[in-house]
Amino acid sequence: MAIHNFVAIDLGATSGRVILATLSDGQLKMEEIHRFVDPIIEMQGHFYWDFPAIYKSVLEGLQVVSERGVEVEAIGIDTWGVDFVMFGDDGAMLRLPYCYRDPHTVGAPDEFFKRMSRKELYGKTGIQIMNFNSVFQLDTLHRNNCSALKVAKKILFIPDALAYLLTGEAVTEYTIASTAQMIDPRTKQWDDDILAMLGLKAENFGRMIMPGEKIGTLSPEVQRLTGLGSVPVVAVASHDTGSAVAAVPAADENFAYLSSGTWSLMGVESHEPVISERSFELNFTNEGGIEGTIRVLKNICGMWLLERCRAEWPKMEYSELIAAAEQAEPFRSLINPDAPCFANPQSMTKAIADYCKATNQPVPQSVGEYVRCIFDSLALRYRQVVEMLREISPVAINRLYVIGGGARNAMLNQYTANAVGVSVETGSSESTAIGNIMMQAKWAGVVSTIIDMRAMIRASLDDSQSYEPKDAEVWNKAYEKFLSVYKEM
Numbered sequence: 001m002a003i004h005n006f007v008a009i010d011l012g013a014t015s016g017r018v019i020l021a022t023l024s025d026g027q028l029k030m031e032e033i034h035r036f037v038d039p040i041i042e043m044q045g046h047f048y049w050d051f052p053a054i055y056k057s058v059l060e061g062l063q064v065v066s067e068r069g070v071e072v073e074a075i076g077i078d079t080w081g082v083d084f085v086m087f088g089d090d091g092a093m094l095r096l097p098y099c100y101r102d103p104h105t106v107g108a109p110d111e112f113f114k115r116m117s118r119k120e121l122y123g124k125t126g127i128q129i130m131n132f133n134s135v136f137q138l139d140t141l142h143r144n145n146c147s148a149l150k151v152a153k154k155i156l157f158i159p160d161a162l163a164y165l166l167t168g169e170a171v172t173e174y175t176i177a178s179t180a181q182m183i184d185p186r187t188k189q190w191d192d193d194i195l196a197m198l199g200l201k202a203e204n205f206g207r208m209i210m211p212g213e214k215i216g217t218l219s220p221e222v223q224r225l226t227g228l229g230s231v232p233v234v235a236v237a238s239h240d241t242g243s244a245v246a247a248v249p250a251a252d253e254n255f256a257y258l259s260s261g262t263w264s265l266m267g268v269e270s271h272e273p274v275i276s277e278r279s280f281e282l283n284f285t286n287e288g289g290i291e292g293t294i295r296v297l298k299n300i301c302g303m304w305l306l307e308r309c310r311a312e313w314p315k316m317e318y319s320e321l322i323a324a325a326e327q328a329e330p331f332r333s334l335i336n337p338d339a340p341c342f343a344n345p346q347s348m349t350k351a352i353a354d355y356c357k358a359t360n361q362p363v364p365q366s367v368g369e370y371v372r373c374i375f376d377s378l379a380l381r382y383r384q385v386v387e388m389l390r391e392i393s394p395v396a397i398n399r400l401y402v403i404g405g406g407a408r409n410a411m412l413n414q415y416t417a418n419a420v421g422v423s424v425e426t427g428s429s430e431s432t433a434i435g436n437i438m439m440q441a442k443w444a445g446v447v448s449t450i451i452d453m454r455a456m457i458r459a460s461l462d463d464s465q466s467y468e469p470k471d472a473e474v475w476n477k478a479y480e481k482f483l484s485v486y487k488e489m
Contacts, residue, residue: 004446005070007231008436009058009162011038011079012240013262014307016054018061019430020068021437023446028460030433033068034061040099047103048096049158051085055165059225066227074440075166075218076236077159078243078432081179081287082134085161086152087170094148097158100132101344104144108136111143115197119280124191126275126286127181128298134180138198155204159238166233167216170206173235175242177208178288185273185286185294211237211290212443236439237290241265241297243435244403246290246450249427249458254396256389258382258416259431260406262304266385267297268393282388290439291450296393298385301337303406305374308348313367322411324368325375331478333361333373336486337381359485379415380475380482386420399423403431410465417467418475424467428457 004023008030010016018034036057039050065072086094098104108131112121118129127133134157141149156164157176164170177183182194188210190202209215217230237243244259248269259265273286274296287295310316316324333356335342345351349370353363356373364370390397399422402413407426417424428434438453447453 004441004444005072006437006440006444007062007065007072007075008433008440009061009075009077010240010433010436011054011077011158012432013080014038016057017433018058018065019433019437020065020070021433023437023441026456026459028434028437028456030430030437033064036060040101041096047099047101049083049099051093051097051161055162058162058166059222062222062226062228072228072231073444074232074234076234076238076436076440077162078236078238078240078436079158079162079176081157081176081239081241082132082137084134084137084155084157086148087154087156087161087164088151089153094152097161098137100137103344105131105136105140107131108140112136112139112197116194121181121194122280123275124184124194125181126185126273126279127179128283128285130299135182135194135198138200142198152204154206155200156206157238160206163215163233163235164206166218166222168219169216171209171215171235172206173238174208174210175237175239175288175290177205178286179239183288185275185288188288209235211235211242211439214443234440234443236436237288239287240432242287242289242295243433243439244431245269245295246435246438246453247427247431247457248401248403249425249454249461249464250401251454251458254398256386256393256397256400258400258402258406259404260302260402260409260412261404262302262307264300264302264378264382264406265297266300266382266389267295268389268395268397270294270296270394272394274392274394276392279392282392284388284392290435293450296389298388300378300381300385301342302378305337305342305348305352305378306371308345309352309370309374312347312349316367321367321371322409324366325371325411326368328366328368328372330372331376331481332369333364334380334478334482334485335373335377336488337374337377339488355487359487361485375412375415376478377482378412379419380479382416383419383421383479384482386422397422399425401425401427403427405429407431407465410467413465414467414470417469418471419479421469421472423469426463426465428461428463
């Protein structure tokens with residue numbers, strides 16, 4: 001019986017993990033080897049990722065893997081999108097990378113649209129307009145005469161930058177690059193017009209590679225620091241949502257997915273980009289997926305709302321928060337989770353309270369009322385986005401798969417089924433890591449296609465749950481209220 005060992009480096013917007021996975025006899029088993037914080041530093045009026053600290057934590061995790069004494073076939077890396085690191089002629093990092101929540105890009109799209117219209121940019125890239133997209137980050141740096149950008153030899157997205165430090169190979173993995181709003185999804189190459197506006201060329205980035213290609217092997221330095229040998233580093237869908245969607249346990253194409261975590265990403269999997277007048281109006285994005293697929297989706301502010309509220313409350317377990325929410329009055333207060341006022345407020349509870357005041361709703365008074373407000377609002381926002389998807393989707397939406405950390409949130413999943421009106425099924429809460437690992441397995445020849453991958457994933461799931469819609473009339477009325485208080489604040 002063949003045993004295959006892979007390592008997934010999985011970095012989210014708040015924490016990172018190094019995971020050791022074993023594939024044997026068609027079954028996948030995973031063990032979290034090392035968990036660490038992905039630190040953000042506030043310095044001189046900006047928010048930066050402490051990239052050296054993140055790299056150090058990755059090395060520590062690989063060292064623990066080495067101490068296990070297993071033979072590792074490959075390593076894959078996935079992270080959040082849009083952010084990047086700049087390196088100089090000598091290969092050294094030029095400055096800490098900005099965090100996508102930094103305010104330096106507030107108003108940046110409008111500055112860019114003075115030179116290229118919103119519609120033209122969308123027509124070229126199919127990417128939804130969000131102020132933190134890489135194109136606007138780079139344009140802001142360019143307009144501000146950033147000293148690092150002026151001399152940057154290579155601009156590498158976060159997973160590519162980690163791969164560079166591990167292997168010495170500078171690459172640009174397609175799925176992460178697609179989040180930048182500088183890639184043509186039809187050709188899967190850089191758009192030269194956009195690059196020229198930024199004073200850049202394709203040579204400023206690493207060579208373009210696709211998921212399932214080998215990047216390189218661990219450098220002699222990294223082998224010495226970790227105790228591992230010359231292990232290959234393989235390109236997975238290095239955008240974490242790309243890896244998560246790869247792990248949707250679907251048996252056919254007629255589904256929508258909800259990757260539920262700090263962000264909620266809702267969409268469908270398509271074989272071609274969906275770029276139309278209506279998709280532009282609805283601000284849907286076309287991000288790269290595995291095996292040439294396109295992830296037609298919309299970003300929704302997810303559990304960020306609750307995470308920021310929790311930071312203001314006495315420490316409470318999730319079970320306590322949900323119990324408190326169950327006792328609260330339903331639909332008492334509703335918010336638009338994607339209103340700009342919730343992007344990065346100093347106080348999330350105050351931002352919610354201010355929204356409720358501005359829309360003539362009761363202000364939440366207790367922890368339970370805040371949590372209920374967030375869950376009700378998210379479920380109703382999911383319904384709104386599904387209705388948008390049905391207008392543009394090339395596939396039918398017969399069910400919704402919830403993957404990621406939100407797969408374990410039974411309360412929100414039931415509310416989502418009620419609001420959307422279709423069956424909700426959960427995949428793994430570890431979907432991102434699973435998708436990462438399965439692409440490594442594909443590179444190693446353990447599986448051949450996305451169909452094989454998903455069949456193995458279904459066989460390995462032991463905690464999948466199904467939720468059927470309930471109380472349609474009640475939720476229809478709640479949706480009417482949601483639309484009446486929906487504001488772009």
